Amino acid sequence: MAHQAHAYHMVDPSPWPLTGAVAALLMTSGLAIWMHFHTMTLMTLGMILLLLTMYQWWRDIIREGTFQGHHTPPVQKGLRYGMILFITSEVFFFLGFFWAFYHSSLAPTPELGGCWPPTGITTLDPFEVPLLNTAVLLASGVTVTWAHHSIMEGLRKQAIQSLALTILLGFYFTFLQGMEYYEAPFTIADGVYGSTFFVATGFHGLHVIIGSTFLAVCLLRQVQYHFTSEHHFGFEAAAWYWHFVDVVWLFLYISIYWWGS
Amino acid sequence: GVVYSAARALVCSLCPHVGVTLLLLCCFQALQQVARRTIYSSARRQVDNKVPLKQKAFQEDNGMPVHLKGGSVDALLYRTTMALTILGAGYVVYELVKAAYPQKKD
Numbered sequence: 001m002a003h004q005a006h007a008y009h010m011v012d013p014s015p016w017p018l019t020g021a022v023a024a025l026l027m028t029s030g031l032a033i034w035m036h037f038h039t040m041t042l043m044t045l046g047m048i049l050l051l052l053t054m055y056q057w058w059r060d061i062i063r064e065g066t067f068q069g070h071h072t073p074p075v076q077k078g079l080r081y082g083m084i085l086f087i088t089s090e091v092f093f094f095l096g097f098f099w100a101f102y103h104s105s106l107a108p109t110p111e112l113g114g115c116w117p118p119t120g121i122t123t124l125d126p127f128e129v130p131l132l133n134t135a136v137l138l139a140s141g142v143t144v145t146w147a148h149h150s151i152m153e154g155l156r157k158q159a160i161q162s163l164a165l166t167i168l169l170g171f172y173f174t175f176l177q178g179m180e181y182y183e184a185p186f187t188i189a190d191g192v193y194g195s196t197f198f199v200a201t202g203f204h205g206l207h208v209i210i211g212s213t214f215l216a217v218c219l220l221r222q223v224q225y226h227f228t229s230e231h232h233f234g235f236e237a238a239a240w241y242w243h244f245v246d247v248v249w250l251f252l253y254i255s256i257y258w259w260g261s
Numbered sequence: 262g263v264v265y266s267a268a269r270a271l272v273c274s275l276c277p278h279v280g281v282t283l284l285l286l287c288c289f290q291a292l293q294q295v296a297r298r299t300i301y302s303s304a305r306r307q308v309d310n311k312v313p314l315k316q317k318a319f320q321e322d323n324g325m326p327v328h329l330k331g332g333s334v335d336a337l338l339y340r341t342t343m344a345l346t347i348l349g350a351g352y353v354v355y356e357l358v359k360a361a362y363p364q365k366k367d
Contacts, residue, residue, distance in 0.1 A: 011327075012326040014326070014327075015328065015342070016328070018346065019342050019346045023349075025350070025353060026349045026352075029356065029357060032360075033360065036360065041352075042356055045345065046349065048345065049345050052341070052342045052345070056338060063319050063330070063331070064327055066312065066315075067312070067315045067318070068327070224310075224311065225310040225311075226312065
């Protein structure tokens with residue numbers, strides 16, 4: 001067996017970048033075909049392929065890091081840079097939707113009644129469910145930090161409990177937000193108010209679901225003894241992502257729910 | 262009992278919608294029953310640390326790439342994924358060519 005004289009990770013050839021790229025092609029073309037010809041086959045096939053790719057690619061990364069020991073300190077540093085850069089790109093993604101909101105709300109057009117909220121829009125009370133949602137996400141930020149300290153101190157049961165609680169809080173947020181969407185007196189079609197509200201909060205909700213899933217995978221890994229007190233980068237990446245989701249909510253709450261009401 | 266009443270009070274204060282509160286309470290009752298059963302069984306059944314076993318298996322010098330090193334399930338999953346990839350690529354070319362040359366009805 002050839003032994004490397006460096007600490008970096010030269011990965012085995014992998015089919016997942018190809019299958020992932022084809023999945024992206026199928027989903028985007030499928031979306032266009034669905035819009036024009038009302039058949040969902042291509043798009044659905046793309047989504048199945050995407051799920052298969054994600055499962056196998058991330059399974060392989062866990063094998064390479066936890067079972068094969070390839071995630072040395074320099075490799076881990078690269079992974080940290082990668083996660084930070086990815087989160088930064090997501091910050092810019094949300095920045096666009098905040099730009100759209102402020103563009104329309106700081107100088108409301110005559111068509112809206114020259115005011116914000118626009119004439120005819122009944123906004124949600126920021127001190128009811130939205131405030132509860134804020135408390136839920138802030139609490140989940142505390143529990144995920146508790147989980148991190150538990151992992152670092154080698155407290156297995158506490159780590160499992162605090163991580164599970166974080167995920168439950170995430171599910172509770174999603175449930176409450178779902179109820180709010182159902183009960184809201186306005187829809188996405190209600191002018192620029194509806195568009196900015198549901199696109200910004202909708203993408204945020206999607207990120208809460210993604211973050212909860214990431215944390216759930218970490219919970220499974222913690223139960224299976226994958227994390228050590230010194231090395232648990234997968235969990236740290238999930239925690240960073242979760243804090244990012246929390247901060248985006250705070251900006252949404254202040255801008256759209258509170259100032260915009 | 263007491264736990265149920267306390268939970269009901271907590272849930273009612275947390276959820277503003279009565280219908281959903283009732284649904285949650287039903288789920289909570291079911292969860293309580295499952296938890297009672299699981300607590301006894303978890304005292305006997307613990308998750309074992311299989312990481313050293315996995316480390317040995319995945320560090321075996323058999324020349325297999327990491328995406329196939331787990332065994333026959335890996336191969337099955339890989340073949341299914343690749344089949345869908347090739348089929349999907351063909352299908353998308355077909356659909357796009359069809360969309361590009363619409364058949365006009367006379």
